[in-house]
Amino acid sequence: MQIPEYENYHETKSHSTPDFPYNAYICSIPLDFEKVPLHWHDEVEIIYIKKGRGRVTLDFTSLYVEAGDIIIVSPGQLHAIGPAEYSMEYENIIFSLDLLCTGSMDALSSEFFEPFLAGTIGFEHLVCCDDEHYPVLSSCLNHIDSISSSFPKGYRLAIKGALFTFFYTIFTNSTDIPAPKNDPHIERLKSVLKYIETHYMSSISIDEISAVSGFSASHFMRFFKSAMGTSFTSYLSSYRLSMAARLLMLTNDSILDIALSCGYENLSYFNRSFKKRYKKTPSEYRRGSNET
Numbered sequence: 001m002q003i004p005e006y007e008n009y010h011e012t013k014s015h016s017t018p019d020f021p022y023n024a025y026i027c028s029i030p031l032d033f034e035k036v037p038l039h040w041h042d043e044v045e046i047i048y049i050k051k052g053r054g055r056v057t058l059d060f061t062s063l064y065v066e067a068g069d070i071i072i073v074s075p076g077q078l079h080a081i082g083p084a085e086y087s088m089e090y091e092n093i094i095f096s097l098d099l100l101c102t103g104s105m106d107a108l109s110s111e112f113f114e115p116f117l118a119g120t121i122g123f124e125h126l127v128c129c130d131d132e133h134y135p136v137l138s139s140c141l142n143h144i145d146s147i148s149s150s151f152p153k154g155y156r157l158a159i160k161g162a163l164f165t166f167f168y169t170i171f172t173n174s175t176d177i178p179a180p181k182n183d184p185h186i187e188r189l190k191s192v193l194k195y196i197e198t199h200y201m202s203s204i205s206i207d208e209i210s211a212v213s214g215f216s217a218s219h220f221m222r223f224f225k226s227a228m229g230t231s232f233t234s235y236l237s238s239y240r241l242s243m244a245a246r247l248l249m250l251t252n253d254s255i256l257d258i259a260l261s262c263g264y265e266n267l268s269y270f271n272r273s274f275k276k277r278y279k280k281t282p283s284e285y286r287r288g289s290n291e292t
Contacts, residue, residue, distance in 0.1 A: 035082025
């Protein structure tokens with residue numbers, strides 16, 4: 001299960017189609033899962049905190065967030081949600097900018113969205129309730145929520161209209177900034193994280209992942225621990241166990257099949273590792289999630 005795949009399990013408000021690439025869903029930490037690991041994707045993501053408080057990480061900067069806050073994640077930006085220091089319910093809105101652009105000759109693309117993608121406009125990624133522009137931005141998201149409760153005829157027009165107003169507010173209060181230089185360390189880390197996301201179900205050696213980063217094995221291990229605050233082997237184990245926990249909650253697959261699909265060839269070792277992490281056996285964890 002990759003990051004987009006487990007997100008799709010929570011599509012309580014999703015009517016995504018190839019010609020309307022938009023998803024929205026409610027998640028809860030730690031009820032659904034303890035954290036969303038650092039990752040990135042090509043879509044825009046809006047995180048709307050509904051209840052409680054927690055942490056969101058953007059490009060290694062940890063942000064304290066609470067009910068009502070809005071976080072705007074740019075395409076390609078590294079981000080994470082959690083860990084579960086607190087209890088937090090939030091809405092994820094994820095969509096492709098293609099939803100708002102009609103083609104290469106679209107003036108909206110060249111004037112607004114291409115600079116947004118290029119990172120040449122400056123804006124606040126965290127909008128708190130006391131921000132002067134918060135009422136307009138939150139009203140847009142609340143309107144989308146209302147429309148998404150029933151998906152009436154023409155709902156796509158309403159959703160796109162609200163998103164246009166949302167971005168209009170952002171762009172009219174943004175500033176021009178020089179084109180950012182690609183940070184080779186962030187780009188290397190993004191390559192590594194994407195590789196883990198798509199290969200965690202198989203064995204990944206240090207030599208293999210080092211080659212992805214372009215570093216020697218010893219340099220890679222220092223680089224990864226400095227960037228992520230943990231060793232590669234610990235991160236990979238944590239990532240696999242997180243995916244296994246979600247599969248236990250969201251599927252009826254056997255524990256053996258889940259272990260194998262998450263890169264564990266030895267069931268006994270998987271059970272021991274899982275219990276050490278979650279203080280429950282996989283079976284106990286599944287029963288507990290089904291009782292909530």
